[in-house]
Amino acid sequence: MELSLHRLRMLRELHRRGTVTAAAASLHYTASAVSQQLAQLERDVGAKLFERLGRRVQLTELGMLLTEHAEEILGAVERATTSLEEAQDAVSARLTAGVWASVASGLLPSALTALAAEHPGIQVRSKELAPEDTAGAVRDGTLDFSFVIDYSDYPMPWDPSLVRVVIAVERLHAAVPMGVVPTGTVPLTELAEHPWILAGPRSHFGRAVRIACQRNGFEPKISHEVGEQATALAMVGAGLGVTLVSDLGLSLLPPGVDIVALTEPVMRTVSIAHRATATRRPSLQFVIDAVRDAAADKGLGASSPIP
Structure with a gap:
């Protein structure tokens, strides 16, 4: 057999x-x-x-x-x-990572370039998934590790068989059509009367933004429900509404969009999730170190592990 x-x-x-x-x-x-x-x-x-x-x-x-x-x-x-891996002088491994757009564009290129220079035997393949799906794919073995998000207003439910290592802390900013909102800072409540461009309520991001708006006393008026952040920003640039965007998401910014800081910003942590049984795996630790360094270079560094 x-x-x-x-x-x-x-x-x-x-x-x-x-x-x-x-x-x-x-x-x-x-x-x-x-x-x-x-x-x-x-x-x-x-x-x-x-x-x-x-x-x-x-x-x-x-x-x-x-x-x-x-x-x-x-x-x-x-x-x-x-x-x-622990028995080898030079680690060779192939890892599969779960990513989403802003991580893939904002962190992964510089992290993998540095990793290849330091540890050429480690190959990382990436697979783009919705952020809310990546942890489950790690648990079932489809992925070796994934990037996951926790919002200050909406933490993600957690599986005790997985370990999280925080690698970046981001702010969410208002993304508005150019000239519509005064530059500087703006309270979230001042965006209440604008049309919103936002992911659906079942997505982690869409739910987190809705909760932040509700805690500020209003329900966002959704004119366009779109799943991709790049699409939402393009629609903002066309003057169709406002949205929120994270620090890493700024790499997707098109022309015609002003970024305005929120008076009371919504925060989120980006972590790497992996199975607890893989904690000692050298290749995984080298990848985590490279991504942490890439986040720190962007001023988003964090090093707190979450059990």
Whole structure:
């Protein structure tokens, strides 16, 4: 019997999520792809591992037994990877990172350039995801680490199996059409009557900004609901409304936009999240150090670990 680590990860996620659709979403595959791989796993084992109960899938006794071993096997693989890295004089590793636009444009280029100069054997691949999805992809093994956000008004729920290391602290600023708001500073309440361009309430950013506005006594009048910060800023530049933008997001700034500081700024922390079992992995620590240095060079440095 030859067991695929890839299929064991799918089995583990199916056990956690309860449905093939939910497992596929968390692993960023189609439901049909996960179903095919799980069916192949049954053929590999030569025994029935699943039973369908309506829309849910229940593991058989053998399925539960294999899931328990899958946790041990996948953990052992990660520990072996760490030990091999620690035993090498020059670390060689391939890591996959979860990113979003402002991190990918504002931090990653300088961090990876410095990393390549110091540790050429470490390769980092990036995958752009919504910020609210990256932590789950780290937990299930799809990513080695990811960037995650916590807003001062809206901290992100946390999984105790993951570790966060804060690498940057940012302010949110008002992004307004040129000449519409006096430069300098502005209270958030002065933006209450302007049309807003904002991500949907299910996104972490969209929810955090709505909460900040509500705490200042108003509900933002959303004229344009868009998910991408670059798109929102382009619409601001066209005079269609106002939005908020972080320090890292300023790298996406188009013409026609004024950036105005908020009198009582909304803050957010950018952290790197990784599995607790990977804490000793040298390649991961080298990446964290490089990203911290890149953030510090931009005046956004922070070094506080969050358990």
